[in-house]
Amino acid sequence: MAYGLGLVKGLKYTFTRAMKTVAGDFKHLGRRYDETLLRERQSVRGTGIFTVQYPEEKPAIPENFRFVPFLVYEPKLDANGKPVIDAQTGKEAINLERCTACGICSKVCPPQCIWIVRATTPEGKPKPKPAEFYIDIDVCMNCGFCAEFCPFDAIKMDHDYELANYERHISHIFDLKTLMKPATYHARIHPLDFKREEDDRKAKEAAKAAKK
Amino acid sequence: MAVNAPVAPAELKSNLNDPLVIAEKIKAQYPTAVEAANAQGIVVQGEQLLEVARYLHDTPELGFDYLHNVTSVDYPDRLEVVYHVSNLARGGTPLTLKVNAARQDPAVPSLVPVYRGANFQEREVYDMMGVRFLGHPNLRRILLWDGFEGFPLRKDYKEPYYEDERKPFGTRWDQGHHVIAEDRNPWHDNVKYPASFDAVGYKPQRDTVRTVGAEDAVATKLRTDKLVLNIGPQHPSTHGVLRLKVTLDGETVVAAEPVLGYLHRNHEKIGERNTYLQNIPFTDRLDYITSMANNLAYVVGVEKLMGIKAPERAEYLRVIMAELTRWISHIAAIGFIYNDLGAFYTPLLYGLEERELVLDLFEAASGSRMMCNYMRFGGVARDVPEGFLDKVQYLVTERFPRRMDELEAYMVGNELFTARARNIGILPRDLAINYSAAGPVLRASGVKYDLRRADPYSIYDRFEFDVPVGTVGDMHDRFTVRIAEMRESVKILKQALAQIPAGEIMTGKKNYQIRVPKGEVYGRAENPKGELGFFMVSDGTPNPYRYHVRAPAFINLTALNEMVVGHKIADLIVILGSLDVVMGEVDR
Ligand code: SF4
Numbered sequence: 001m002a003y004g005l006g007l008v009k010g011l012k013y014t015f016t017r018a019m020k021t022v023a024g025d026f027k028h029l030g031r032r033y034d035e036t037l038l039r040e041r042q043s044v045r046g047t048g049i050f051t052v053q054y055p056e057e058k059p060a061i062p063e064n065f066r067f068v069p070f071l072v073y074e075p076k077l078d079a080n081g082k083p084v085i086d087a088q089t090g091k092e093a094i095n096l097e098r099c100t101a102c103g104i105c106s107k108v109c110p111p112q113c114i115w116i117v118r119a120t121t122p123e124g125k126p127k128p129k130p131a132e133f134y135i136d137i138d139v140c141m142n143c144g145f146c147a148e149f150c151p152f153d154a155i156k157m158d159h160d161y162e163l164a165n166y167e168r169h170i171s172h173i174f175d176l177k178t179l180m181k182p183a184t185y186h187a188r189i190h191p192l193d194f195k196r197e198e199d200d201r202k203a204k205e206a207a208k209a210a211k212k
Numbered sequence: 213m214a215v216n217a218p219v220a221p222a223e224l225k226s227n228l229n230d231p232l233v234i235a236e237k238i239k240a241q242y243p244t245a246v247e248a249a250n251a252q253g254i255v256v257q258g259e260q261l262l263e264v265a266r267y268l269h270d271t272p273e274l275g276f277d278y279l280h281n282v283t284s285v286d287y288p289d290r291l292e293v294v295y296h297v298s299n300l301a302r303g304g305t306p307l308t309l310k311v312n313a314a315r316q317d318p319a320v321p322s323l324v325p326v327y328r329g330a331n332f333q334e335r336e337v338y339d340m341m342g343v344r345f346l347g348h349p350n351l352r353r354i355l356l357w358d359g360f361e362g363f364p365l366r367k368d369y370k371e372p373y374y375e376d377e378r379k380p381f382g383t384r385w386d387q388g389h390h391v392i393a394e395d396r397n398p399w400h401d402n403v404k405y406p407a408s409f410d411a412v413g414y415k416p417q418r419d420t421v422r423t424v425g426a427e428d429a430v431a432t433k434l435r436t437d438k439l440v441l442n443i444g445p446q447h448p449s450t451h452g453v454l455r456l457k458v459t460l461d462g463e464t465v466v467a468a469e470p471v472l473g474y475l476h477r478n479h480e481k482i483g484e485r486n487t488y489l490q491n492i493p494f495t496d497r498l499d500y501i502t503s504m505a506n507n508l509a510y511v512v513g514v515e516k517l518m519g520i521k522a523p524e525r526a527e528y529l530r531v532i533m534a535e536l537t538r539w540i541s542h543i544a545a546i547g548f549i550y551n552d553l554g555a556f557y558t559p560l561l562y563g564l565e566e567r568e569l570v571l572d573l574f575e576a577a578s579g580s581r582m583m584c585n586y587m588r589f590g591g592v593a594r595d596v597p598e599g600f601l602d603k604v605q606y607l608v609t610e611r612f613p614r615r616m617d618e619l620e621a622y623m624v625g626n627e628l629f630t631a632r633a634r635n636i637g638i639l640p641r642d643l644a645i646n647y648s649a650a651g652p653v654l655r656a657s658g659v660k661y662d663l664r665r666a667d668p669y670s671i672y673d674r675f676e677f678d679v680p681v682g683t684v685g686d687m688h689d690r691f692t693v694r695i696a697e698m699r700e701s702v703k704i705l706k707q708a709l710a711q712i713p714a715g716e717i718m719t720g721k722k723n724y725q726i727r728v729p730k731g732e733v734y735g736r737a738e739n740p741k742g743e744l745g746f747f748m749v750s751d752g753t754p755n756p757y758r759y760h761v762r763a764p765a766f767i768n769l770t771a772l773n774e775m776v777v778g779h780k781i782a783d784l785i786v787i788l789g790s791l792d793v794v795m796g797e798v799d800r
Pocket residue numbers: 098099100101102103104105106116149150151152153154155
């Protein structure tokens with residue numbers, strides 16, 4: 001083999017790759033940060049430039065993606081079945097929290113970053129409802145166990161990953177108010193899971209009704 | 213050295229891994245050496261350990277030539293040092309040897325004279341448990357700093373931020389008023405120094421630099437001084453926070469010693485505080501390139517202890533995940549080797565691009581790209597989403613083969629690469645075994661040993677694949693073995709995709725309170741970096757009594773000095789690259 005051929009081969013290869021990126025760049029002419037082109041580039045069949053121009057472009061988030069957990073509540077509905085917006089918070093008004101403060105999530109959590117205070121009735125009896133609920137999201141290792149083992153589908157993994165902040169002792173201790181998100185949000189980011197849960201619930205209710 | 217397969221009659225062959233049979237043989241030679249023996253292992257008399265080990269190693273028909281793992285367990289009344297040895301040609305379950313030592317000033321003979329692979333592992337046991345190994349050539353702390361007080365894996369040691377013996381902590385529910393960990397336990401009360409230690413006036417010990425002896429000076433006609441050079445811990449070529457203390461004569465390496473522990477977090481202590489289930493996401497963080505495979509090795513071990521099996525579909529999913537992991541780990545390793553050779557980032561990024569595609573798939577299946585936390589005891593966390601298997605199919609039939617062809621064409625055939633890689637960093641076959649090298653490093657030295665064949669776990673016995681081996685054991689071989697293994701992985705993936713059935717992905721119900729019966733187990737799997745083993749002792753509670761990780765990258769580093777001496781410093785970087793270490797696993 002002639003000496004240096006390997007080098008030429010290598011250069012040829014990198015040159016071809018470079019040209020493919022250039023060709024890919026031309027596709028983007030006039031369609032900068034185009035969503036469809038990005039998905040195409042990023043798919044298993046994609047060629048050309050592979051990097052994502054964050055934050056203008058963002059990689060697709062699969063449904064199973066997990067970041068930090070949030071708590072699910074059922075929103076209040078008006079006469080037409082539309083959620084009522086709470087004027088004070090700008091969020092959907094709370095009808096019912098799903099969480100019963102059973103404590104399973106806080107027991108299963110590997111770094112033990114879930115803290116729950118169970119609510120009590122005025123007489124001091126425990127009530128199936130959290131009075132306080134904290135997640136130290138800087139300690140949270142995003143494992144998803146809490147969502148996996150909650151028997152009431154009350155805690156789910158969020159998709160919002162842009163949580164950078166200037167300090168960690170106040171803004172990164174999520175309390176009940178920050179954690180609460182409506183079931184409609186859960187349905188939006190986890191469409192398949194939500195459907196499965198609803199079907200399961202309906203099947204269970206039907207079975208119960210049949211027993212009676 | 214007994215390296216080749218000792219010829220034993222077929223019916224004896226399987227018996228030779230049976231502790232009871234071996235115990236009889238030892239008794240015949242050393243009547244007082246065996247204290248006890250059962251199906252779990254042999255308890256050997258401390259003073260006679262070295263002789264017994266020598267006997268097991270040197271007797272041709274036994275030929276226990278490979279030391280898998282050294283660790284220890286702290287019981288209330290004694291410390292137990294545990295060894296796992298086997299014969300590579302025979303394969304099968306390793307033989308467990310145990311030695312008891314007093315809790316007060318424990319000491320047992322070192323096995324380094326027989327198995328050089330014991331060197332770093334014994335240092336680790338000394339570091340963590342305080343067992344002194346008599347006759348060890350260099351018994352110092354390895355992961356912690358020399359002035360550290362206490363032995364952290366002893367049961368009575370309480371780490372900083374100590375809260376309770378075991379999780380879950382009682383303060384989280386039902387009166388869990390949040391407290392910030394630092395407030396509860398401020399730093400200044402938290403760091404423990406030895407009583408005699410003066411933190412303000414502390415000066416680290418200088419490494420002494422020796423000058424050349426008179427004979428050397430005559431031979432080279434030059435008076436040169438030897439130089440100690442620290443490479444790392446912050447250096448792009450050390451693959452993480454690893455420091456190499458290299459003694460140089462000119463540009464030639466005279467000795468190289470890895471200085472470890474910069475990423476040490478005592479994974480094992482955390483693991484003993486955790487429940488079995490809580491350990492799964494922690495195993496992700498060992499070798500963070502191969503988290504799926506780590507998960508697999510761990511759940512395989514615990515499942516052995518629990519006596520359960522995953523359903524068919526789950527087993528296939530596990531194999532698919534593990535083999536994709538092997539593929540991406542190897543392509544990243546190859547890219548990094550090129551990086552070390554001076555082909556800055558281009559080949560590496562080509563490799564990482566393929567890796568991204570696989571990580572996208574992992575994310576879709578498990579929810580996270582690198583910290584997958586996908587396997588469960590008795591199955592996997594969730595079924596793969598729609599379209600997942602089609603994408604894998606496309607990758608393994610179209611994209612991966614194309615990439616590997618390109619890789620071979622423009623990289624392996626490249627004469628610059630050949631010149632740099634051939635006959636560099638040779639690890640001969642005998643030494644590779646004796647140093648307990650594992651994975652591609654062992655196979656590149658010509659040892660056909662792959663756990664997927666030698667001691668099949670999961671469903672690997674169903675697939676057709678070869679175990680590629682090298683011939684010389686140089687850097688070039690370690691490189692080509694990896695490429696060949698990638699091809700084998702693709703082969704396995706194709707078969708798994710063709711055979712995968714529909715059905716359940718979990719045995720039994722999802723349960724967060726897992727009961728593991730009493731007992732001990734050494735579960736292991738062939739990770740991309742080598743044999744990843746989990747040694748666990750269960751006392752029947754939800755938390756493991758002892759949890760030890762046999763980290764392949766850590767043990768592979770033992771042989772580094774052997775490989776680099778006599779080479780130029782530029783080669784040292786590449787040789788280290790060819791070992792493919794990941795510090796998350798080395799330091800644990
Ligand atoms: S497991 Fe679910 S219901 Fe129980 S405390 Fe946690 S979030 Fe609430």
